Amino acid sequence: MISHRTDGTDGFSRRTDGFLPLRDYALIGDARGTALVAGDGCVDWFAAPAMDAAPLCAALLDPGTGGSITLAPTVPYRVSRRYLPETVVLETTYTTEGGTVRVTDALNLGSLGLLPWTELARLVTVEDGEVPMAWSVQPGHRLTAGGRPWVRGDGGGPVLVAGDQYLTVVADGVGEPSPGERGICGRATVRQGRPALLAVLATQGKPLHTPAAEQIRDRVEQTAATWRRWARGIRYEGPWRDSVLRSALTLKALTFQPTGGIAGAATTSLPERIGGKRNFDYRFSWIRDSSYALDAMARLGLSEELHAGMAWMLDSAAGTAPELHPFYTLRGEPATARMESARGVPGYRRSQPVHVGNAAADQLQIGSYGDLLDALWRYTLSHGRLDPATGRLVETLADRVCDVWRTPDAGFWELPDRRHYTNSKIGCWMALDRAVGLAEAGQLNSAGVPRWRLERSDLRSWINEHCWDPARQCYTFHAGSTDLDAATLLAARTGFCRGDDPRLHTTIDAVRAGLGAQGPLLYRYTGQRGQEGAFLVCSFWLVEALTHAGRTDEAVAQMDDLIGLANDVGLYTEQIDPANAELLGNLPQALTHLGVISAADTLAEATAERRGGADRWSPGRS
Incomplete structure (x- = not known):
């Protein structure tokens, strides 16, 4: 038997030149698109609307301009994570000196299966105390020439344009979105109460719908329930x-x-x-x-x-x-x-x-x-x-x-x-x-x-x-x-x-x-x-x-x-x-x-x- 180790005191390795060991990544997906979430809260790979599409985020291959979606405490923390049982919905818990916060990540499903758009939801629940957090949505070059994103402002809020893909952000309880030239960011101190939410909505070559935050929250629970229903049909009761x-x-x-x-x-x-x-x-x-x-x-x-x-x-x-x-x-x-x-x-x-x-x-x-x-x-x-x-x-x-x-x-x-x-x-x-x-x-x-x-x-x-x-x-x-x-x-x-x-x-x-x-x-x-x-x-x-x-x-x-x-x-x-x-x-x-x-x-x-x-x-x- 060989063993593995990490170099970080929080249970995961530290980034070196922007890179993490592959062990630090977990998959979330909706049976159409995929994303890889690191233990430090960064989505370093995000392919939507399909897993073979040009990736909206590819910091996994290019930490500089590949693009990522980040959400994590701004103070030192210890981290643990798991999949919610019988799902591909990821739960990451950050423990800081001032409090403990849980981030639940999912590529949401709709009531009848796939949504007409891609919906990456990051639900933020404070278990105790309060935790300062920061986030950013920064798509990258999509591994293509001329694929760099830009921010378009209109009456409905900022929209990120990345080639033929359109993205918007729903931020509730995590601070007011602050658009830049090529991304959107925000920060807030989160406290116990109703779960906060950061969600990224994406479409390709189609109009962009922005649902209410409460609808997205509900879909996180529905998505987990859908995965559990599917998993319970698996016929294997062996030791592994x-x-x-x-x-x-x-x-x-x-x-x-x-x-x-x-x-x-x-x-x-x-x-x-x-x-x-x-x-x-x-x-x-x-x-x-x-x-x-x-x-x-x-x-x-x-x-x-x-x-x-x-x-x-x-x-x-x-x-x-x-x-x-x-x-x-x-x-x-x-x-x-x-x-x-x-x-x-x-x-x-x-x-x-x-x-x-x-x-x-x-x-x-x-x-x-x-x-x-x-x-x-x-x-x-x-x-x-x-x-x-x-x-x-x-x-x-x-x-x-x-x-x-x-x-x-x-x-x-x-x-x-x-x-x-x-x-x-x-x-x-x-x-x-x-x-x-x-x-x-x-x-x-x-x-x-x-x-x-x-x-x-x-x-x-x-x-x-x-x-x-x-x-x-x-x-x-x-x-x-x-x-x-x-x-x-x-x-x-x-x-x-x-x-x-x-x-x-x-x-x-x-x-x-x-x-x-x-x-x-x-x-x-x-x-x-x-x-x-x-x-x-x-x-x-x-x-x-x-x-x-x-x-x-x-x-x-x-x-x-x-x-x-x-x-x-x-x-x-x-x-x-x-x-x-x-x-x-x-x-x-x-x-x-x-x-x-x-x-x-x-x-x-x-x-x-x-x-x-x-x-x-x-x-x-x-």
Whole structure:
């Protein structure tokens, strides 16, 4: 087990050159836009009206002119925080010498779901004494040229103009708004009584409505109630329920409404290594992540999310079939490979470049076919029925896999060199296995089944011949290599390896020995030590693999250690520095939180089986 620490006496680190450790941030969202709130009261990332929009606040990447929304005491304080139970509504408590004040942050929902505008509400409640506070609303350049905001005054009060976005402030009990040239600020001493309020309202290309303060206050409570109602439908009662629940809530906040596309993360360009160049935009929806998300939703009994996500995936795939793109926009459109650098933006802790867009959009990733067909198969196991059009799509994709599986690709890790990556081949095997399974279950009637069976068999033989290291007795990174890849642990999840297969056990041991970092952590593949942090989801894959292999005691110990590496409100990034547990990469990372749910539920299933329960599904019939 590795531990983490902070350098501030208030329980959080101090800013250095305007930057905070990523551990200090908490996510709030309305299933459309997102914001990251730091422990010192600064909203350093705010993307509205959609999480992939040009961010109104991006001090996370540029403390100077990126923009932020601040609200905090002006005197020394100690700070603690939590999410309100079963919500993504954040509560931060500041304790000063003169009093204690609680700030409740939410991206508000309306009575019937999403509001016609974006409403960031910051409710200020004094628990005792009195506390002097100051605030500011200062949008930034939005990572675009010419995006600097300006203040327009009119009879209804000051309006902030940031490109095609309009913002206004509702300030009640926190001091009179004082407009400047590019922002609005205020200050007041708050005391016990009716909660004070600071709210930021935003629209894009539409008129701007300014609701009454009391309406916004009421919506904070309604928003928390809406999240609690949703969370109470989650079906998981295992030993890691708090972490599973937090991961599910985080994933729901990252799921774009109304399409159901799930963002890889809320942010762009948070580095995999401080000062490094691997800084990518994750505000897209990956077929892979979506497949894992559908599995998670099925595990948790969330049938509405399961169907919505399946519809998004099928609509996206149908638009480009028989080709599959590795990811699409949150609206299900093909993403372009254009990746632009935001000029003049220093990047998180001077890690450049800052990217808008992702060049991997046009990569060939043949493992995605397996992810999509696996999602469809699991969907049918949760009482889903395929319609004729979807059946034809399955046939098209399975036939395409038969044609392309011998082609080198960019692999799971989206690498520049095309190779015969082992995980990609296993993904192709899974695609054909699931297509055959759907036909055997009566979900489709296709003349292609004999061919699919034949190619599935050839794939298994090819993988075992070309992607196996007889010396170390493990599956390798790619054909003809002795390098290791943590993604080969997914051989257990896909069913390519049964739990009692000796190849699974020896691959687990080889990956742990060759890719292990400190404690429970793993690097992605050979050669990454010192190049980036340990990749968190790989460690959760190890939990699953150990569980499938019947090594549940090891799996439980691994899971317990990993749960302790989340930040104080249960969030994970993409990676972590094994030396000091510093979080690295985009925040929060959907793939990591999906790993939490899958690993925890797989362990819970294994425990139930020990007590005589039945396995929910049985992949890998060949």
